[in-house]
Amino acid sequence: MDGYDKHAFEPFAVTVDLAVFTIREAALHVLLVERGQEPYADRWALPGGFLRPDESAERAARRELGEETGLTDVTGLHLEQLRTYSEPGRDPRMRVVSVAFAALLPDAPEAHGGGDAAQARWTRYEAVRDLAFDHDQILADARDRIGAKLEYTGLATAFCPPEFTLGELQQVYETVWGTALDRPNFRRKVLATPGFVEAVPGAARLTGGRGKPAALYRAGTAAALHPPLLRPAPEGRPA
Amino acid sequence: MDGYDKHAFEPFAVTVDLAVFTIREAALHVLLVERGQEPYADRWALPGGFLRPDESAERAARRELGEETGLTDVTGLHLEQLRTYSEPGRDPRMRVVSVAFAALLPDAPEAHGGGDAAQARWTRYEAVRDLAFDHDQILADARDRIGAKLEYTGLATAFCPPEFTLGELQQVYETVWGTALDRPNFRRKVLATPGFVEAVPGAARLTGGRGKPAALYRAGTAAALHPPLLRPAPEGRPA
DNA sequence: CCCTTTAATGGTCACACCGACTATTAAAGG
DNA sequence: CCTTTAATAGTCGGTGTGACCATTAAAGGG
Numbered sequence: 001m002d003g004y005d006k007h008a009f010e011p012f013a014v015t016v017d018l019a020v021f022t023i024r025e026a027a028l029h030v031l032l033v034e035r036g037q038e039p040y041a042d043r044w045a046l047p048g049g050f051l052r053p054d055e056s057a058e059r060a061a062r063r064e065l066g067e068e069t070g071l072t073d074v075t076g077l078h079l080e081q082l083r084t085y086s087e088p089g090r091d092p093r094m095r096v097v098s099v100a101f102a103a104l105l106p107d108a109p110e111a112h113g114g115g116d117a118a119q120a121r122w123t124r125y126e127a128v129r130d131l132a133f134d135h136d137q138i139l140a141d142a143r144d145r146i147g148a149k150l151e152y153t154g155l156a157t158a159f160c161p162p163e164f165t166l167g168e169l170q171q172v173y174e175t176v177w178g179t180a181l182d183r184p185n186f187r188r189k190v191l192a193t194p195g196f197v198e199a200v201p202g203a204a205r206l207t208g209g210r211g212k213p214a215a216l217y218r219a220g221t222a223a224a225l226h227p228p229l230l231r232p233a234p235e236g237r238p239a
Numbered sequence: 240m241d242g243y244d245k246h247a248f249e250p251f252a253v254t255v256d257l258a259v260f261t262i263r264e265a266a267l268h269v270l271l272v273e274r275g276q277e278p279y280a281d282r283w284a285l286p287g288g289f290l291r292p293d294e295s296a297e298r299a300a301r302r303e304l305g306e307e308t309g310l311t312d313v314t315g316l317h318l319e320q321l322r323t324y325s326e327p328g329r330d331p332r333m334r335v336v337s338v339a340f341a342a343l344l345p346d347a348p349e350a351h352g353g354g355d356a357a358q359a360r361w362t363r364y365e366a367v368r369d370l371a372f373d374h375d376q377i378l379a380d381a382r383d384r385i386g387a388k389l390e391y392t393g394l395a396t397a398f399c400p401p402e403f404t405l406g407e408l409q410q411v412y413e414t415v416w417g418t419a420l421d422r423p424n425f426r427r428k429v430l431a432t433p434g435f436v437e438a439v440p441g442a443a444r445l446t447g448g449r450g451k452p453a454a455l456y457r458a459g460t461a462a463a464l465h466p467p468l469l470r471p472a473p474e475g476r477p478a
Numbered sequence: 479c480c481c482t483t484t485a486a487t488g489g490t491c492a493c494a495c496c497g498a499c500t501a502t503t504a505a506a507g508g
Numbered sequence: 509c510c511t512t513t514a515a516t517a518g519t520c521g522g523t524g525t526g527a528c529c530a531t532t533a534a535a536g537g538g
Contacts, residue, residue, distance in 0.1 A: 009289040011250030014325070014336050050248040053334065057325040084323045084338045086296040087252070095292065097253050098334070099323045152391070167486075184487075185526065192524085211485025212533040226472055227524080233465055406515075423516075424497065433496085450514025451504040468497085 019142035040132030195222025258381035314368030434461025
Protein backbone atom coordinates (compact mmCIF):
# COMPACT_ATOMS: atom_id res chain seq x y z
CA MET A 1 0.00 0.00 0.00
CA ASP A 2 0.89 3.58 0.31
CA GLY A 3 2.60 3.69 -3.02
CA TYR A 4 1.61 7.17 -4.13
CA ASP A 5 3.21 6.79 -7.48
CA LYS A 6 1.32 5.47 -10.40
CA HIS A 7 -2.26 6.47 -9.80
CA ALA A 8 -3.41 9.69 -8.25
CA PHE A 9 -5.35 9.03 -5.09
CA GLU A 10 -8.97 9.94 -4.76
CA PRO A 11 -10.41 11.46 -1.63
CA PHE A 12 -13.14 9.53 0.17
CA ALA A 13 -15.47 10.30 2.99
CA VAL A 14 -14.95 7.89 5.88
CA THR A 15 -17.61 7.08 8.43
CA VAL A 16 -18.22 4.61 11.21
CA ASP A 17 -21.44 2.64 11.62
CA LEU A 18 -22.39 0.96 14.87
CA ALA A 19 -24.46 -2.13 15.45
CA VAL A 20 -25.26 -1.68 19.14
CA PHE A 21 -26.78 -4.75 20.75
CA THR A 22 -28.35 -5.37 24.10
CA ILE A 23 -30.59 -8.01 25.59
CA ARG A 24 -33.92 -6.93 26.96
CA GLU A 25 -36.92 -9.04 27.84
CA ALA A 26 -35.06 -12.14 26.68
CA ALA A 27 -34.78 -10.71 23.18
CA LEU A 28 -31.94 -9.24 21.19
CA HIS A 29 -32.38 -5.50 20.68
CA VAL A 30 -30.56 -3.09 18.40
CA LEU A 31 -30.14 0.65 18.72
CA LEU A 32 -31.53 2.50 15.70
CA VAL A 33 -31.71 6.20 14.91
CA GLU A 34 -34.16 7.99 12.67
CA ARG A 35 -32.54 10.02 9.95
CA GLY A 36 -33.37 13.68 9.85
CA GLN A 37 -32.40 14.53 6.27
CA GLU A 38 -31.82 13.14 2.82
CA PRO A 39 -30.87 10.68 1.70
CA TYR A 40 -33.15 8.20 3.38
CA ALA A 41 -34.87 10.92 5.41
CA ASP A 42 -37.26 9.55 8.05
CA ARG A 43 -35.81 6.09 7.59
CA TRP A 44 -34.20 4.16 10.41
CA ALA A 45 -30.49 3.54 10.31
CA LEU A 46 -27.59 2.40 12.43
CA PRO A 47 -25.99 5.15 14.52
CA GLY A 48 -22.69 6.47 13.24
CA GLY A 49 -20.97 9.46 11.75
CA PHE A 50 -17.94 10.89 10.09
CA LEU A 51 -14.40 10.40 11.21
CA ARG A 52 -12.88 13.58 12.51
CA PRO A 53 -9.46 14.62 11.26
CA ASP A 54 -7.52 13.45 14.28
CA GLU A 55 -9.27 10.36 15.53
CA SER A 56 -9.09 6.71 14.62
CA ALA A 57 -12.16 4.76 13.62
CA GLU A 58 -12.17 3.14 17.07
CA ARG A 59 -12.19 6.49 18.79
CA ALA A 60 -14.88 7.82 16.48
CA ALA A 61 -17.01 4.76 17.14
CA ARG A 62 -16.74 5.18 20.88
CA ARG A 63 -17.51 8.86 20.65
CA GLU A 64 -20.59 8.23 18.55
CA LEU A 65 -21.68 5.52 20.90
CA GLY A 66 -21.63 7.97 23.76
CA GLU A 67 -23.41 10.66 21.80
CA GLU A 68 -26.19 8.48 20.48
CA THR A 69 -26.92 6.38 23.53
CA GLY A 70 -26.58 9.15 26.06
CA LEU A 71 -24.39 6.92 28.19
CA THR A 72 -22.10 8.85 30.45
CA ASP A 73 -19.38 6.21 30.56
CA VAL A 74 -18.61 4.22 27.47
CA THR A 75 -15.08 3.26 28.44
CA GLY A 76 -15.83 -0.23 29.63
CA LEU A 77 -18.18 -1.23 26.85
CA HIS A 78 -17.22 -3.87 24.39
CA LEU A 79 -16.55 -2.37 20.99
CA GLU A 80 -15.29 -4.45 18.13
CA GLN A 81 -14.46 -3.69 14.55
CA LEU A 82 -16.39 -5.82 12.11
CA ARG A 83 -15.36 -4.96 8.58
CA THR A 84 -15.37 -2.06 6.16
CA TYR A 85 -18.04 -1.47 3.55
CA SER A 86 -16.82 0.27 0.44
CA GLU A 87 -19.11 -0.58 -2.46
CA PRO A 88 -19.12 2.42 -4.80
CA GLY A 89 -22.88 2.82 -4.83
CA ARG A 90 -23.64 2.43 -1.17
CA ASP A 91 -24.26 6.16 -0.69
CA PRO A 92 -26.24 7.86 -3.45
CA ARG A 93 -24.49 11.20 -3.19
CA MET A 94 -20.82 10.50 -2.90
CA ARG A 95 -18.20 7.95 -2.25
CA VAL A 96 -18.39 6.92 1.40
CA VAL A 97 -16.32 4.19 2.96
CA SER A 98 -17.69 3.02 6.27
CA VAL A 99 -15.97 1.09 9.04
CA ALA A 100 -18.55 -0.99 10.87
CA PHE A 101 -18.39 -1.82 14.57
CA ALA A 102 -20.38 -3.98 16.91
CA ALA A 103 -21.03 -2.80 20.45
CA LEU A 104 -22.46 -4.83 23.31
CA LEU A 105 -24.27 -3.28 26.25
CA PRO A 106 -25.25 -4.99 29.50
CA ASP A 107 -28.37 -3.10 30.47
CA ALA A 108 -30.49 -0.94 28.24
CA PRO A 109 -30.50 2.73 29.21
CA GLU A 110 -34.09 3.41 28.28
CA ALA A 111 -34.34 6.84 26.71
CA HIS A 112 -31.91 8.42 24.31
CA GLY A 113 -32.05 11.07 21.71
CA GLY A 114 -28.81 13.00 21.84
CA GLY A 115 -26.39 13.32 18.98
CA ASP A 116 -27.16 14.00 15.36
CA ALA A 117 -30.16 11.76 15.06
CA ALA A 118 -33.72 12.99 15.26
CA GLN A 119 -34.45 10.21 17.70
CA ALA A 120 -33.02 6.92 18.81
CA ARG A 121 -34.80 3.75 19.83
CA TRP A 122 -34.18 0.18 20.86
CA THR A 123 -35.79 -2.26 18.46
CA ARG A 124 -36.15 -6.02 18.56
CA TYR A 125 -33.69 -7.51 16.12
CA GLU A 126 -36.36 -9.59 14.44
CA ALA A 127 -38.49 -6.52 13.76
CA VAL A 128 -35.74 -4.59 11.98
CA ARG A 129 -36.11 -4.16 8.25
CA ASP A 130 -35.57 -1.65 5.47
CA LEU A 131 -32.80 0.31 7.10
CA ALA A 132 -31.10 3.10 5.22
CA PHE A 133 -28.05 2.49 3.01
CA ASP A 134 -26.65 -1.04 3.34
CA HIS A 135 -27.36 -1.15 7.05
CA ASP A 136 -29.53 -4.25 6.81
CA GLN A 137 -26.47 -6.04 5.52
CA ILE A 138 -24.18 -4.58 8.16
CA LEU A 139 -26.58 -5.52 10.92
CA ALA A 140 -26.92 -9.08 9.67
CA ASP A 141 -23.15 -9.43 9.43
CA ALA A 142 -22.79 -8.08 12.95
CA ARG A 143 -25.28 -10.55 14.36
CA ASP A 144 -23.54 -13.47 12.65
CA ARG A 145 -20.21 -12.38 14.04
CA ILE A 146 -21.52 -12.01 17.57
CA GLY A 147 -23.14 -15.42 17.47
CA ALA A 148 -19.95 -17.05 16.27
CA LYS A 149 -17.75 -15.30 18.81
CA LEU A 150 -19.88 -16.51 21.68
CA GLU A 151 -18.57 -19.97 20.92
CA TYR A 152 -14.89 -19.40 21.35
CA THR A 153 -14.54 -16.21 23.37
CA GLY A 154 -15.92 -14.89 26.64
CA LEU A 155 -17.82 -12.23 24.70
CA ALA A 156 -21.14 -13.16 26.31
CA THR A 157 -20.07 -11.48 29.54
CA ALA A 158 -20.11 -8.15 27.68
CA PHE A 159 -23.90 -8.40 27.62
CA CYS A 160 -24.00 -8.82 31.40
CA PRO A 161 -23.56 -6.35 34.24
CA PRO A 162 -20.28 -6.49 36.18
CA GLU A 163 -21.70 -9.17 38.46
CA PHE A 164 -24.10 -11.68 37.02
CA THR A 165 -25.57 -15.11 37.59
CA LEU A 166 -25.02 -18.12 35.42
CA GLY A 167 -28.69 -17.95 34.55
CA GLU A 168 -28.21 -14.49 33.07
CA LEU A 169 -25.18 -15.67 31.13
CA GLN A 170 -27.16 -18.58 29.77
CA GLN A 171 -29.89 -16.15 28.75
CA VAL A 172 -27.36 -14.38 26.57
CA TYR A 173 -26.43 -17.56 24.74
CA GLU A 174 -30.01 -18.65 24.32
CA THR A 175 -31.11 -15.26 23.05
CA VAL A 176 -28.32 -14.75 20.55
CA TRP A 177 -28.32 -18.33 19.29
CA GLY A 178 -32.06 -18.71 19.43
CA THR A 179 -31.82 -22.14 21.05
CA ALA A 180 -32.62 -23.48 24.50
CA LEU A 181 -29.73 -24.89 26.52
CA ASP A 182 -29.77 -27.42 29.32
CA ARG A 183 -29.10 -25.53 32.52
CA PRO A 184 -26.99 -28.04 34.47
CA ASN A 185 -24.89 -28.80 31.42
CA PHE A 186 -24.35 -25.14 30.65
CA ARG A 187 -23.24 -24.56 34.21
CA ARG A 188 -20.84 -27.47 34.16
CA LYS A 189 -19.31 -26.33 30.88
CA VAL A 190 -18.84 -22.72 31.90
CA LEU A 191 -17.25 -23.59 35.23
CA ALA A 192 -14.99 -26.14 33.56
CA THR A 193 -13.59 -23.56 31.15
CA PRO A 194 -10.71 -21.82 32.92
CA GLY A 195 -10.79 -18.05 32.82
CA PHE A 196 -14.35 -17.72 31.59
CA VAL A 197 -15.95 -16.58 34.85
CA GLU A 198 -14.79 -16.28 38.44
CA ALA A 199 -16.96 -16.45 41.54
CA VAL A 200 -17.60 -13.29 43.53
CA PRO A 201 -16.06 -13.94 46.98
CA GLY A 202 -19.01 -14.09 49.37
CA ALA A 203 -22.26 -13.07 47.79
CA ALA A 204 -25.50 -14.47 46.47
CA ARG A 205 -28.45 -12.76 44.88
CA LEU A 206 -31.61 -13.02 46.85
CA THR A 207 -34.28 -10.37 46.63
CA GLY A 208 -35.34 -10.23 43.02
CA GLY A 209 -35.37 -13.92 42.28
CA ARG A 210 -38.30 -16.21 42.42
CA GLY A 211 -36.46 -19.44 43.13
CA LYS A 212 -33.29 -20.43 44.92
CA PRO A 213 -30.84 -17.53 45.04
CA ALA A 214 -28.07 -17.79 42.47
CA ALA A 215 -24.37 -17.27 43.01
CA LEU A 216 -22.75 -14.24 41.42
CA TYR A 217 -19.84 -14.32 39.00
CA ARG A 218 -17.58 -11.83 37.29
CA ALA A 219 -16.08 -11.97 33.80
CA GLY A 220 -12.85 -13.92 33.76
CA THR A 221 -9.58 -12.97 32.15
CA ALA A 222 -9.40 -15.51 29.33
CA ALA A 223 -9.51 -14.01 25.86
CA ALA A 224 -10.30 -17.34 24.19
CA LEU A 225 -12.31 -20.23 25.57
CA HIS A 226 -10.54 -23.56 25.84
CA PRO A 227 -12.40 -25.67 25.13
CA PRO A 228 -14.96 -23.60 23.24
CA LEU A 229 -18.64 -23.60 24.06
CA LEU A 230 -20.01 -24.92 20.79
CA ARG A 231 -23.57 -24.25 19.82
CA PRO A 232 -25.77 -27.24 19.06
CA ALA A 233 -25.21 -28.64 15.57
CA PRO A 234 -27.54 -26.83 13.15
CA GLU A 235 -29.01 -30.18 12.10
CA GLY A 236 -28.01 -33.12 9.97
CA ARG A 237 -26.32 -35.19 12.61
CA PRO A 238 -26.37 -34.57 16.33
CA ALA A 239 -23.05 -33.27 17.54
CA MET B 240 -23.68 6.95 10.07
CA ASP B 241 -23.96 9.01 6.98
CA GLY B 242 -25.39 11.92 8.82
CA TYR B 243 -23.83 14.76 6.93
CA ASP B 244 -25.27 17.31 9.22
CA LYS B 245 -23.44 18.50 12.22
CA HIS B 246 -19.79 18.15 11.36
CA ALA B 247 -18.24 18.77 7.98
CA PHE B 248 -16.62 15.64 6.66
CA GLU B 249 -12.94 15.44 6.00
CA PRO B 250 -11.50 13.76 2.95
CA PHE B 251 -9.25 10.76 3.50
CA ALA B 252 -7.03 8.71 1.27
CA VAL B 253 -8.12 5.07 1.27
CA THR B 254 -5.80 2.21 0.47
CA VAL B 255 -5.76 -1.56 0.65
CA ASP B 256 -2.91 -3.57 2.15
CA LEU B 257 -2.45 -7.25 1.45
CA ALA B 258 -0.92 -9.94 3.62
CA VAL B 259 -0.33 -12.62 0.99
CA PHE B 260 0.59 -15.99 2.44
CA THR B 261 1.79 -19.19 0.92
CA ILE B 262 3.50 -22.31 2.17
CA ARG B 263 6.83 -23.20 0.70
CA GLU B 264 9.41 -25.65 1.98
CA ALA B 265 7.19 -26.36 4.96
CA ALA B 266 7.41 -22.75 6.07
CA LEU B 267 4.96 -19.87 5.98
CA HIS B 268 6.01 -17.24 3.45
CA VAL B 269 4.73 -13.71 2.91
CA LEU B 270 4.86 -11.59 -0.21
CA LEU B 271 6.72 -8.33 0.35
CA VAL B 272 7.51 -5.45 -1.97
CA GLU B 273 10.36 -3.01 -1.77
CA ARG B 274 9.26 0.60 -1.73
CA GLY B 275 10.64 2.82 -4.45
CA GLN B 276 10.06 6.24 -2.90
CA GLU B 277 9.55 8.14 0.32
CA PRO B 278 8.32 7.65 2.87
CA TYR B 279 10.08 4.46 3.88
CA ALA B 280 12.04 4.32 0.62
CA ASP B 281 13.99 1.07 0.18
CA ARG B 282 12.06 -0.49 3.03
CA TRP B 283 9.98 -3.62 2.62
CA ALA B 284 6.23 -3.37 2.88
CA LEU B 285 3.05 -5.26 2.23
CA PRO B 286 1.73 -4.94 -1.31
CA GLY B 287 -1.22 -2.65 -1.78
CA GLY B 288 -2.37 0.60 -3.22
CA PHE B 289 -5.04 3.24 -3.51
CA LEU B 290 -8.67 2.58 -4.10
CA ARG B 291 -9.79 3.79 -7.46
CA PRO B 292 -12.92 5.92 -7.71
CA ASP B 293 -15.21 3.14 -8.86
CA GLU B 294 -14.04 0.01 -7.16
CA SER B 295 -14.68 -1.53 -3.77
CA ALA B 296 -11.89 -2.43 -1.41
CA GLU B 297 -12.37 -6.07 -2.35
CA ARG B 298 -11.96 -5.33 -6.04
CA ALA B 299 -8.94 -3.14 -5.39
CA ALA B 300 -7.35 -5.86 -3.31
CA ARG B 301 -7.82 -8.46 -6.01
CA ARG B 302 -6.50 -6.10 -8.65
CA GLU B 303 -3.40 -5.31 -6.62
CA LEU B 304 -2.91 -8.97 -5.94
CA GLY B 305 -2.78 -9.66 -9.65
CA GLU B 306 -0.50 -6.74 -10.35
CA GLU B 307 2.01 -7.49 -7.65
CA THR B 308 2.20 -11.25 -7.91
CA GLY B 309 2.09 -11.44 -11.66
CA LEU B 310 -0.55 -14.13 -11.42
CA THR B 311 -2.70 -14.36 -14.50
CA ASP B 312 -5.79 -15.65 -12.73
CA VAL B 313 -6.64 -14.38 -9.29
CA THR B 314 -10.33 -15.18 -9.42
CA GLY B 315 -10.20 -18.39 -7.44
CA LEU B 316 -7.83 -17.23 -4.74
CA HIS B 317 -8.97 -16.82 -1.21
CA LEU B 318 -9.16 -13.16 -0.27
CA GLU B 319 -10.51 -12.06 3.05
CA GLN B 320 -10.94 -8.70 4.68
CA LEU B 321 -9.16 -8.43 8.02
CA ARG B 322 -9.81 -5.03 9.50
CA THR B 323 -9.20 -1.37 8.80
CA TYR B 324 -6.29 0.61 10.19
CA SER B 325 -7.00 4.26 10.71
CA GLU B 326 -4.66 5.63 13.37
CA PRO B 327 -4.04 9.29 12.55
CA GLY B 328 -0.26 9.01 12.53
CA ARG B 329 0.16 5.82 10.55
CA ASP B 330 1.29 7.67 7.43
CA PRO B 331 3.70 10.56 7.98
CA ARG B 332 2.44 12.66 5.10
CA MET B 333 -1.31 12.56 5.22
CA ARG B 334 -4.33 10.89 6.60
CA VAL B 335 -4.54 7.41 5.10
CA VAL B 336 -7.12 4.82 6.07
CA SER B 337 -6.16 1.35 4.98
CA VAL B 338 -8.35 -1.71 4.59
CA ALA B 339 -6.24 -4.80 5.23
CA PHE B 340 -6.79 -8.15 3.50
CA ALA B 341 -5.32 -11.59 3.83
CA ALA B 342 -4.77 -13.69 0.71
CA LEU B 343 -3.88 -17.36 0.59
CA LEU B 344 -2.09 -18.95 -2.34
CA PRO B 345 -1.62 -22.65 -2.99
CA ASP B 346 1.67 -22.73 -4.85
CA ALA B 347 4.22 -19.97 -4.97
CA PRO B 348 4.71 -18.46 -8.42
CA GLU B 349 8.42 -17.86 -8.12
CA ALA B 350 9.28 -14.59 -9.76
CA HIS B 351 7.32 -11.38 -9.59
CA GLY B 352 8.08 -7.74 -10.01
CA GLY B 353 5.14 -6.14 -11.80
CA GLY B 354 3.05 -3.36 -10.38
CA ASP B 355 4.18 -0.31 -8.58
CA ALA B 356 6.83 -1.90 -6.46
CA ALA B 357 10.49 -1.82 -7.28
CA GLN B 358 10.62 -5.54 -6.63
CA ALA B 359 8.63 -8.21 -4.90
CA ARG B 360 9.83 -11.22 -3.00
CA TRP B 361 8.60 -14.14 -0.92
CA THR B 362 10.02 -14.04 2.59
CA ARG B 363 9.80 -16.50 5.44
CA TYR B 364 7.34 -15.17 7.97
CA GLU B 365 9.79 -15.56 10.82
CA ALA B 366 12.39 -13.46 9.04
CA VAL B 367 10.10 -10.48 8.48
CA ARG B 368 10.78 -7.38 10.53
CA ASP B 369 10.85 -3.62 10.31
CA LEU B 370 8.28 -3.25 7.58
CA ALA B 371 7.15 0.20 6.49
CA PHE B 372 4.23 1.98 8.17
CA ASP B 373 2.29 -0.26 10.57
CA HIS B 374 2.71 -3.27 8.37
CA ASP B 375 4.40 -5.34 11.05
CA GLN B 376 1.22 -5.00 13.05
CA ILE B 377 -1.03 -5.78 10.09
CA LEU B 378 1.00 -8.85 9.25
CA ALA B 379 0.91 -10.15 12.80
CA ASP B 380 -2.84 -9.60 12.97
CA ALA B 381 -3.27 -11.42 9.68
CA ARG B 382 -1.28 -14.40 10.87
CA ASP B 383 -3.30 -14.63 14.07
CA ARG B 384 -6.53 -14.53 12.15
CA ILE B 385 -5.44 -17.22 9.71
CA GLY B 386 -4.35 -19.49 12.52
CA ALA B 387 -7.65 -19.09 14.31
CA LYS B 388 -9.75 -19.62 11.21
CA LEU B 389 -8.04 -22.92 10.48
CA GLU B 390 -9.79 -24.25 13.53
CA TYR B 391 -13.36 -23.66 12.59
CA THR B 392 -13.39 -23.22 8.80
CA GLY B 393 -12.09 -25.15 5.83
CA LEU B 394 -9.67 -22.31 5.13
CA ALA B 395 -6.66 -24.61 5.04
CA THR B 396 -7.70 -25.91 1.64
CA ALA B 397 -7.04 -22.43 0.24
CA PHE B 398 -3.32 -23.13 0.73
CA CYS B 399 -3.58 -26.32 -1.32
CA PRO B 400 -3.86 -26.93 -5.06
CA PRO B 401 -7.26 -28.01 -6.38
CA GLU B 402 -6.44 -31.64 -5.64
CA PHE B 403 -4.34 -32.46 -2.64
CA THR B 404 -3.44 -35.22 -0.23
CA LEU B 405 -4.26 -35.29 3.44
CA GLY B 406 -0.56 -35.07 4.09
CA GLU B 407 -0.41 -31.74 2.30
CA LEU B 408 -3.41 -30.51 4.24
CA GLN B 409 -1.78 -31.55 7.48
CA GLN B 410 1.35 -29.67 6.43
CA VAL B 411 -0.72 -26.50 6.28
CA TYR B 412 -1.96 -26.90 9.81
CA GLU B 413 1.44 -27.81 11.16
CA THR B 414 3.10 -24.91 9.41
CA VAL B 415 0.62 -22.23 10.40
CA TRP B 416 0.20 -23.46 13.96
CA GLY B 417 3.83 -24.38 14.42
CA THR B 418 2.95 -27.70 16.03
CA ALA B 419 3.28 -31.31 14.97
CA LEU B 420 0.07 -33.30 14.60
CA ASP B 421 -0.50 -37.02 14.79
CA ARG B 422 -1.14 -38.24 11.27
CA PRO B 423 -3.73 -40.97 11.86
CA ASN B 424 -5.66 -38.75 14.23
CA PHE B 425 -5.60 -35.82 11.83
CA ARG B 426 -6.88 -38.05 9.07
CA ARG B 427 -9.67 -39.41 11.21
CA LYS B 428 -10.76 -35.96 12.27
CA VAL B 429 -10.77 -34.46 8.78
CA LEU B 430 -12.71 -37.32 7.26
CA ALA B 431 -15.20 -37.28 10.13
CA THR B 432 -16.01 -33.60 9.54
CA PRO B 433 -18.74 -33.46 6.90
CA GLY B 434 -18.09 -31.07 4.03
CA PHE B 435 -14.43 -30.46 4.81
CA VAL B 436 -12.93 -32.53 1.98
CA GLU B 437 -14.30 -34.94 -0.59
CA ALA B 438 -12.42 -37.77 -2.26
CA VAL B 439 -11.49 -37.48 -5.91
CA PRO B 440 -13.36 -40.31 -7.66
CA GLY B 441 -10.66 -42.71 -8.84
CA ALA B 442 -7.19 -41.35 -8.42
CA ALA B 443 -4.11 -41.69 -6.28
CA ARG B 444 -0.84 -39.86 -6.41
CA LEU B 445 2.11 -42.02 -7.20
CA THR B 446 5.12 -40.64 -8.96
CA GLY B 447 6.50 -37.93 -6.74
CA GLY B 448 6.02 -39.63 -3.43
CA ARG B 449 8.54 -41.65 -1.54
CA GLY B 450 6.18 -43.91 0.36
CA LYS B 451 2.76 -45.38 -0.18
CA PRO B 452 0.76 -43.31 -2.69
CA ALA B 453 -1.78 -41.05 -1.06
CA ALA B 454 -5.39 -40.56 -2.04
CA LEU B 455 -6.40 -37.21 -3.51
CA TYR B 456 -9.09 -34.93 -2.12
CA ARG B 457 -10.80 -31.73 -3.12
CA ALA B 458 -12.02 -28.90 -0.94
CA GLY B 459 -15.51 -29.56 0.39
CA THR B 460 -18.45 -27.23 0.43
CA ALA B 461 -18.80 -26.60 4.17
CA ALA B 462 -18.20 -23.00 5.21
CA ALA B 463 -17.80 -23.89 8.89
CA LEU B 464 -16.34 -27.03 10.39
CA HIS B 465 -18.63 -29.02 12.67
CA PRO B 466 -17.05 -30.08 14.87
CA PRO B 467 -14.07 -27.72 14.63
CA LEU B 468 -10.50 -28.92 14.37
CA LEU B 469 -9.08 -27.43 17.53
CA ARG B 470 -5.41 -26.79 17.88
CA PRO B 471 -3.61 -28.38 20.82
CA ALA B 472 -4.14 -26.49 24.09
CA PRO B 473 -1.45 -23.81 24.38
CA GLU B 474 -0.42 -25.18 27.77
CA GLY B 475 -1.70 -25.13 31.32
CA ARG B 476 -3.81 -28.23 31.15
CA PRO B 477 -3.88 -30.80 28.39
CA ALA B 478 -7.07 -30.52 26.36
C1' DC C 479 -48.34 -21.68 58.28
C1' DC C 480 -48.20 -25.06 54.90
C1' DC C 481 -47.99 -26.19 50.30
C1' DT C 482 -47.02 -25.09 45.58
C1' DT C 483 -44.16 -22.95 42.28
C1' DT C 484 -39.84 -21.55 40.57
C1' DA C 485 -35.16 -21.64 39.73
C1' DA C 486 -30.38 -22.91 41.17
C1' DT C 487 -27.47 -26.55 42.13
C1' DG C 488 -25.86 -31.45 42.50
C1' DG C 489 -25.33 -35.79 40.49
C1' DT C 490 -25.58 -40.05 37.21
C1' DC C 491 -24.93 -42.64 32.99
C1' DA C 492 -23.94 -43.74 28.38
C1' DC C 493 -21.87 -42.36 24.21
C1' DA C 494 -18.82 -39.79 21.12
C1' DC C 495 -14.59 -37.92 20.50
C1' DC C 496 -9.76 -37.48 21.04
C1' DG C 497 -4.85 -38.29 22.10
C1' DA C 498 -1.38 -41.82 22.26
C1' DC C 499 0.12 -45.86 20.18
C1' DT C 500 0.84 -50.07 17.42
C1' DA C 501 0.30 -52.50 13.01
C1' DT C 502 -0.08 -53.03 8.13
C1' DT C 503 0.31 -51.67 3.26
C1' DA C 504 2.51 -49.88 -0.85
C1' DA C 505 5.45 -47.42 -3.07
C1' DA C 506 10.87 -45.64 -4.04
C1' DG C 507 15.93 -46.45 -3.67
C1' DG C 508 20.02 -48.62 -3.17
C1' DC D 509 15.69 -58.11 -2.12
C1' DC D 510 15.91 -55.49 1.72
C1' DT D 511 15.52 -50.90 3.73
C1' DT D 512 13.27 -46.60 4.00
C1' DT D 513 9.36 -43.74 3.79
C1' DA D 514 4.83 -42.43 4.10
C1' DA D 515 -0.17 -43.58 3.93
C1' DT D 516 -3.72 -46.11 5.98
C1' DA D 517 -5.98 -49.19 9.54
C1' DG D 518 -7.08 -50.21 14.08
C1' DT D 519 -6.99 -50.25 19.39
C1' DC D 520 -7.56 -48.43 24.05
C1' DG D 521 -8.34 -45.48 27.81
C1' DG D 522 -9.59 -40.86 29.37
C1' DT D 523 -12.56 -36.93 28.93
C1' DG D 524 -16.23 -33.93 27.50
C1' DT D 525 -21.07 -33.77 26.58
C1' DG D 526 -26.05 -34.57 26.11
C1' DA D 527 -30.01 -36.40 28.37
C1' DC D 528 -31.75 -37.04 32.44
C1' DC D 529 -33.22 -37.19 37.57
C1' DA D 530 -32.76 -35.35 42.44
C1' DT D 531 -32.24 -31.87 45.86
C1' DT D 532 -32.20 -27.26 47.82
C1' DA D 533 -33.83 -22.66 48.81
C1' DA D 534 -36.24 -19.00 48.00
C1' DA D 535 -41.23 -16.43 46.77
C1' DG D 536 -46.38 -16.56 46.70
C1' DG D 537 -50.92 -17.97 47.61
C1' DG D 538 -54.48 -20.14 50.11
